[in-house]
Amino acid sequence: MKEDYYNVIGVMSGTSLDGVDLAHIQFSVKNNKWTFEILESETIAYSSSWIKSLKSAVDYSKEQLEKLNQNYTQLLASIITDFIEKHKIENLDAVCSHGHTILHQPQNGFTLQIGNLPEMASLIPQTVVCDFRVQDVQLGGQGAPLVPIGDRILFPQYDYCMNLGGFSNVSFEQNKQRIAFDISPVNTVLNFYANQLGLDYDDKGNISRTGKIDTNLLNELNALDFYQKKYPKSLGFEFVKEIVLPLIESFEIAIEDKLCTFTEHVAQQIALALPNKKGSLFITGGGAYNNFLIERIQYYLPEMKIIIPSTKILEFKEALIFALLGVLKLRGEINVLSSVTGSEMDHSSGNIYYSK
Numbered sequence: 001m002k003e004d005y006y007n008v009i010g011v012m013s014g015t016s017l018d019g020v021d022l023a024h025i026q027f028s029v030k031n032n033k034w035t036f037e038i039l040e041s042e043t044i045a046y047s048s049s050w051i052k053s054l055k056s057a058v059d060y061s062k063e064q065l066e067k068l069n070q071n072y073t074q075l076l077a078s079i080i081t082d083f084i085e086k087h088k089i090e091n092l093d094a095v096c097s098h099g100h101t102i103l104h105q106p107q108n109g110f111t112l113q114i115g116n117l118p119e120m121a122s123l124i125p126q127t128v129v130c131d132f133r134v135q136d137v138q139l140g141g142q143g144a145p146l147v148p149i150g151d152r153i154l155f156p157q158y159d160y161c162m163n164l165g166g167f168s169n170v171s172f173e174q175n176k177q178r179i180a181f182d183i184s185p186v187n188t189v190l191n192f193y194a195n196q197l198g199l200d201y202d203d204k205g206n207i208s209r210t211g212k213i214d215t216n217l218l219n220e221l222n223a224l225d226f227y228q229k230k231y232p233k234s235l236g237f238e239f240v241k242e243i244v245l246p247l248i249e250s251f252e253i254a255i256e257d258k259l260c261t262f263t264e265h266v267a268q269q270i271a272l273a274l275p276n277k278k279g280s281l282f283i284t285g286g287g288a289y290n291n292f293l294i295e296r297i298q299y300y301l302p303e304m305k306i307i308i309p310s311t312k313i314l315e316f317k318e319a320l321i322f323a324l325l326g327v328l329k330l331r332g333e334i335n336v337l338s339s340v341t342g343s344e345m346d347h348s349s350g351n352i353y354y355s356k
């Protein structure tokens with residue numbers, strides 16, 4: 001069977017609003033076996049006024065959202081164009097872009113990622129594959145998470161693929177199906193307390209390490225309803241704002257102790273969430289830099305081999321996987337799994353726009 005090659009750019013904007021992640025990827029596929037190389041990658045930080053707009057957009061009117069969508073499509077187009085020019089990238093098959101999630105209400109039948117307007121193709125000008133979540137929601141799915149199919153295709157050597165971002169989530173195979181779910185908040189809470197100490201985040205978990213565990217708080221965190229539920233399940237900021245932070249705030253303890261106790265809680269929940277306590281656990285996302293958290297996870301999973309990849313994969317795995325979703329769409333192949341999103345069926349999602 002012949003080998004197919006794809007030269008693409010993956011573009012992702014995540015929940016932490018740190019910026020737009022871009023990764024130039026070369027894929028090759030033969031007999032359904034995929035390999036990839038990340039050639040160049042970069043995160044372009046948002047300006048403070050963009051962060052403000054993206055945060056407030058949840059309350060915008062329809063007209064304001066339309067305007068924001070146009071402006072954001074232009075912003076993304078200029079970021080992508082600069083990336084292509086800076087790295088002298090040629091002969092692209094496509095730019096595969098997630099956009100930025102503003103509204104996500106699958107229960108009401110809609111999800112909105114801005115930056116996915118058809119004019120993007122003419123602005124950059126390249127073939128664009130985007131809007132990967134909408135069709136899944138139309139098919140009754142959650143429209144998220146979309147990364148697990150990429151875990152399956154690109155990282156099949158690991159028993160568990162875990163991301164430690166704003167929240168922790170995991171994906172793995174069970175009875176020939178990919179299973180995925182959110183486990184607990186992570187950096188949404190740790191950053192909140194690091195901010196109270198005047199820091200963006202607790203570098204390497206060094207401050208959390210100096211704290212003491214408050215056993216009562218730990219027990220109350222572990223007793224929260226969400227942790228007793230079975231998958232599929234997912235978390236949002238509401239859980240942090242309305243439940244977790246008020247619970248922690250009801251304890252009058254030092255910030256270091258809050259950080260330490262929450263880290264312990266995350267490590268315990270991660271250990272509980274994995275059906276088999278042996279094998280290999282591949283960890284990506286900024287939380288993989290939190291050495292203290294990683295040590296506590298290893299403490300509760302002594303027989304698990306924890307693998308933390310190079311910076312490129314650790315920070316750009318989501319951009320890499322959206323690039324893959326775009327290539328799968330170009331090939332007319334399945335890129336969303338109903339076992340993960342709960343939609344009616346597996347399907348090939350996304351829109352393809354050609355530059356005129």
Ligand SMILES: Nc1ncnc2c1ncn2[C@@H]1O[C@H](COP(=O)(O)OP(=O)(O)OP(=O)(O)O)[C@@H](O)[C@H]1O
Binds near residue numbers: 016187201
């Ligand atoms: N050196 C470090 N030590 C500890 N934590 C770190 C370090 N570097 C980054 N982090 C944490 O990682 C976070 C960023 O992670 P990441 O970019 O994976 O999140 P995200 O992609 O926005 O989240 P999500 O995947 O949930 O959308 C930072 O806000 C910080 O909390």
Ligand SMILES: CC(=O)N[C@H]1[C@@H]2OC[C@@H](O2)[C@@H](O)[C@@H]1O[C@H](C)C(=O)O
Binds near residue numbers: 104143165
């Ligand atoms: C609707 C939406 O944008 N969801 C994001 C968000 O950020 C993290 C988590 O919540 C995950 O469900 C998803 O993104 C990842 C990349 C995914 O779809 O797999």
